[in-house]
Amino acid sequence: MSGHAALATRWILWIDGVGAFLMLLSEEVLVGRMNSTTNPPFDDADISWMGNLSRRHLTLRRTGDDYVVQPLARTSLQGRVITEPTWLPSPCELLLNDSVRLKFELCSPLSASARIEVLSNHRGRWPVQGIILMADTCLLGAGPENHIRCPSWPSQLVLVRRDGGLAIKSRETLTINNSPRSGWGSLSHDQTVSGEGFRMRLEELKP
Amino acid sequence: MTFRYPPESKPLDGYTIKRAIQRGGFGEVYFALSDAGKEVALKLLQTNLDIELRGVSQCLNLKHPNLLTLFDVKQNSSGEHWVVMEYMAGQTLDAVLAAQPAGLPIAQVEQLLQGIADGVSYLHGQGLVHRDLNPANIYVENGLVKIGDVGLSKFISVSHRSGHTESVGTVYYMAPEIAHGRYGHEIDVYALGVILFEMLTGKVPFEGETTGEILMKQLTQPPDLSSLQPKLRPVLQRALAKDPAHRTPSAQALVAEFRAASKPVVPIPVTLVASVPSDSKPEPVPVFVQPSDCFLPDTVTGTSSNGNSFLQWIVDRPVLAVLGLAVPWFYLIAFTTRFAGMPRALVPTIAGACLLLSFIIVRIITAIVRGTFLSPPREAMQSVRQRSKTDDRVHRLNEEYHRYRGPETRELDLLDRLAEMTGSMAVAALCSALIALALWWLNAFVKSPSQATFFAIGTTLGSWAAIMPAKLWEGRGRDGVARRIATMTLGAIAGATLFAMSNVLKIDMHIECAEHVAASWAPTFQMSRVSAMALQGYSIFFAALLLARRWWYRVDAYRDKRLSFVSIIITTGAAFVLSLVTRFPTDWAVMWGLTMSAVSQLAAVWIPTPERQRS
Numbered sequence: 001m002s003g004h005a006a007l008a009t010r011w012i013l014w015i016d017g018v019g020a021f022l023m024l025l026s027e028e029v030l031v032g033r034m035n036s037t038t039n040p041p042f043d044d045a046d047i048s049w050m051g052n053l054s055r056r057h058l059t060l061r062r063t064g065d066d067y068v069v070q071p072l073a074r075t076s077l078q079g080r081v082i083t084e085p086t087w088l089p090s091p092c093e094l095l096l097n098d099s100v101r102l103k104f105e106l107c108s109p110l111s112a113s114a115r116i117e118v119l120s121n122h123r124g125r126w127p128v129q130g131i132i133l134m135a136d137t138c139l140l141g142a143g144p145e146n147h148i149r150c151p152s153w154p155s156q157l158v159l160v161r162r163d164g165g166l167a168i169k170s171r172e173t174l175t176i177n178n179s180p181r182s183g184w185g186s187l188s189h190d191q192t193v194s195g196e197g198f199r200m201r202l203e204e205l206k207p
Numbered sequence: 208m209t210f211r212y213p214p215e216s217k218p219l220d221g222y223t224i225k226r227a228i229q230r231g232g233f234g235e236v237y238f239a240l241s242d243a244g245k246e247v248a249l250k251l252l253q254t255n256l257d258i259e260l261r262g263v264s265q266c267l268n269l270k271h272p273n274l275l276t277l278f279d280v281k282q283n284s285s286g287e288h289w290v291v292m293e294y295m296a297g298q299t300l301d302a303v304l305a306a307q308p309a310g311l312p313i314a315q316v317e318q319l320l321q322g323i324a325d326g327v328s329y330l331h332g333q334g335l336v337h338r339d340l341n342p343a344n345i346y347v348e349n350g351l352v353k354i355g356d357v358g359l360s361k362f363i364s365v366s367h368r369s370g371h372t373e374s375v376g377t378v379y380y381m382a383p384e385i386a387h388g389r390y391g392h393e394i395d396v397y398a399l400g401v402i403l404f405e406m407l408t409g410k411v412p413f414e415g416e417t418t419g420e421i422l423m424k425q426l427t428q429p430p431d432l433s434s435l436q437p438k439l440r441p442v443l444q445r446a447l448a449k450d451p452a453h454r455t456p457s458a459q460a461l462v463a464e465f466r467a468a469s470k471p472v473v474p475i476p477v478t479l480v481a482s483v484p485s486d487s488k489p490e491p492v493p494v495f496v497q498p499s500d501c502f503l504p505d506t507v508t509g510t511s512s513n514g515n516s517f518l519q520w521i522v523d524r525p526v527l528a529v530l531g532l533a534v535p536w537f538y539l540i541a542f543t544t545r546f547a548g549m550p551r552a553l554v555p556t557i558a559g560a561c562l563l564l565s566f567i568i569v570r571i572i573t574a575i576v577r578g579t580f581l582s583p584p585r586e587a588m589q590s591v592r593q594r595s596k597t598d599d600r601v602h603r604l605n606e607e608y609h610r611y612r613g614p615e616t617r618e619l620d621l622l623d624r625l626a627e628m629t630g631s632m633a634v635a636a637l638c639s640a641l642i643a644l645a646l647w648w649l650n651a652f653v654k655s656p657s658q659a660t661f662f663a664i665g666t667t668l669g670s671w672a673a674i675m676p677a678k679l680w681e682g683r684g685r686d687g688v689a690r691r692i693a694t695m696t697l698g699a700i701a702g703a704t705l706f707a708m709s710n711v712l713k714i715d716m717h718i719e720c721a722e723h724v725a726a727s728w729a730p731t732f733q734m735s736r737v738s739a740m741a742l743q744g745y746s747i748f749f750a751a752l753l754l755a756r757r758w759w760y761r762v763d764a765y766r767d768k769r770l771s772f773v774s775i776i777i778t779t780g781a782a783f784v785l786s787l788v789t790r791f792p793t794d795w796a797v798m799w800g801l802t803m804s805a806v807s808q809l810a811a812v813w814i815p816t817p818e819r820q821r822s
Binding site for chain 1: 214294
């Protein structure tokens with residue numbers, strides 16, 4: 001098992017039978033338009049979609065347990081145009097330039113992590129089902145309190161920031177890159193985690 | 208659920224697996240990216256390989272927006288066969304249904320059904336039968352529906368929403384004739400019927416512990432449609448018919464029938480030509496439609512008002528027009544004759560006559576504007592019935608509709624009508640007496656035997672005024688204006704009679720209002736100043752109350768339920784408002800409104816729906 005890697009800020013979690021999720025670990029993320037003019041593609045924004053957006057459309061900043069949206073271009077929150085930094089209620093809907101519709105939600109009262117889903121028909125940079133703004137923990141399991149809903153999973157998994165890296169915890173025995181673990185298991189990039197009835201892979205997105 | 212290939216594996220040259228999506232009946236499905244970044248679904252064929260390969264190659268070049276596109280079939284170095292397919296980012300219909308276990312909203316059902324039916328119709332048009340339509344291979348993304356597993360369906364697969372590999376899956380959607388080896392396009396219609404049922408209720412029509420039990424139910428047991436809205440039951444009954452010859456003929460016909468039934472309809476059949484496979488003969492599809500959709504002449508919708516907007520205004524607002532004509536006449540008669548020498552009881556009769564005459568004039572104007580003396584919907588319905596008489600299937604459908612729902616109206620001969628009317632009137636009198644007696648005994652509202660008698664007479668006369676015209680008219684069309692005027696006239700007479708009774712019973716209702724009403728509305732009236740309520744007060748209040756409500760709806764034998772509390776509350780509210788307008792004593796007005804509504808509903812004959820079908 002490799003040691004802790006320096007904590008990358010963007011990951012994709014590929015989960016068999018469930019979907020893919022973009023995990024963003026920084027306090028502040030930039031949301032905007034996908035850039036198609038460079039090769040290889042490079043976006044200004046941490047989260048980007050093809051659409052009629054600004055390349056830097058808004059920022060989302062986590063302050064303690066709350067999130068604040070700072071509009072940089074035309075943005076509506078719950079149907080009202082906002083121009084100032086505004087606290088985000090949960091759940092709420094953001095509309096970017098009357099085109100991209102996002103749903104923001106804090107799923108669990110025990111975690112400051114938030115989930116963003118795209119409600120409109122727009123293609124993002126990554127083929128993901130949701131975006132997780134990860135504070136300290138990210139919950140994966142069958143119930144609605146989980147940031148990532150995995151309907152057929154028998155038990156819950158917790159992803160945690162730990163010792164400057166990411167770690168995973170489960171009541172069941174896990175296998176990380178073919179080596180069994182119980183309790184906590186540290187994660188580094190491009191590792192496959194599997195257990196009873198599930199398998200997933202954490203892929204680091206290079207800047 | 209574990210899958211053979213982990214993320215980042217490259218079992219097929221040019222594609223990298225990113226994650227597994229699901230395990231279907233024919234193998235595992237993975238989400239993969241091509242080297243150029245194209246998102247695809249890779250299906251690893253694991254069972255019934257030869258047959259599946261034949262099926263897939265046959266469907267490889269089919270193109271339809273509601274079918275999942277097959278890009279290619281490839282074999283890797285290990286000899287595994289992979290189908291490269293379009294990737295849908297949304298959910299399967301299975302997941303959509305699992306998230307809404309009580310069923311989907313009607314509008315969403317309609318949208319999904321249309322998409323699935325379009326895809327199925329295209330397949331049928333190509334001479335193909337899907338054979339394994341079920342929610343697990345229907346994909347939904349941003350409202351767009353796509354059918355998957357096309358060409359992969361020669362065998363019935365075992366897949367299930369819960370992901371348990373051992374549980375039964377698509378037998379829930381298996382048409383009965385499959386047991387006899389018949390695989391016509393009707394089996395897709397049957398599966399579509401099951402899916403429609405599931406979308407509406409959240410459950411499949413036939414459930415069971417084992418495959419055998421479910422298959423046996425599919426073969427023998429009629430579906431329990433009681434959880435569906437009544438108007439949708441015939442549609443599902445046809446779609447789930449055991450005999451394919453009696454089943455809804457095509458997927459598009461099922462959509463048309465569902466559309467028609469999910470709107471408020473009257474059972475008028477017309478013949479539409481559905482979009483059917485191009486290589487087959489177009490088939491007339493009978494559907495129920497609303498008369499407002501097709502049959503109303505242009506004049507009704509105002510498109511050919513030929514410039515005479517005043518006459519059109521009268522046609523559009525018959526009640527206002529009748530009142531607008533009647534009131535000036537009444538004033539004219541009152542002004543010119545001052546009712547000289549007339550008995551006071553004649554005043555409401557004159558008012559009724561004015562209204563009747565106005566009504567006849569408005570009807571004649573309506574007939575002239577519309578170019579017919581018959582009401583247009585009725586005429587249009589007749590012409591449609593004649594037009595479609597030759598189509599046996601249309602009639603069969605119409606009969607089926609009636610069989611389940613019962614007729615809208617019933618036919619009665621005069622003797623039955625009179626017997627029912629007088630019976631209801633007797634019950635109404637009895638109910639009124641009992642209510643008055645109970646109120647007197649409780650010392651609530653009525654304080655003396657004479658007041659109780661007076662109250663009972665008021666309730667009786669009021670409910671008779673509601674019951675009599677309704678029963679005489681029952682089953683003879685629904686001309687609201689004529690009914691209202693008749694009921695109102697009887698109300699005025701009931702009021703006048705009650706006034707006479709108030710003198711007999713020496714009822715003092717402390718009315719200062721009758722003079723006020725008469726003074727402001729009818730300056731020529733000579734008010735009788737007894738300390739009691741004046742004749743006009745009674746007549747106006749009862750006439751107005753009987754005019755205000757559509758009493759015949761609530762005393763019709765085929766009303767939805769025997770006693771409607773909502774109707775009682777509305778009538779009581781109307782009585783309250785009218786008491787303020789006419790200055791009739793509010794307590795008496797409200798009590799009469801309440802008891803008249805209750806008594807007329809309780810007394811009038813009511814036939815429950817199941818008995819309507821037999822009667």
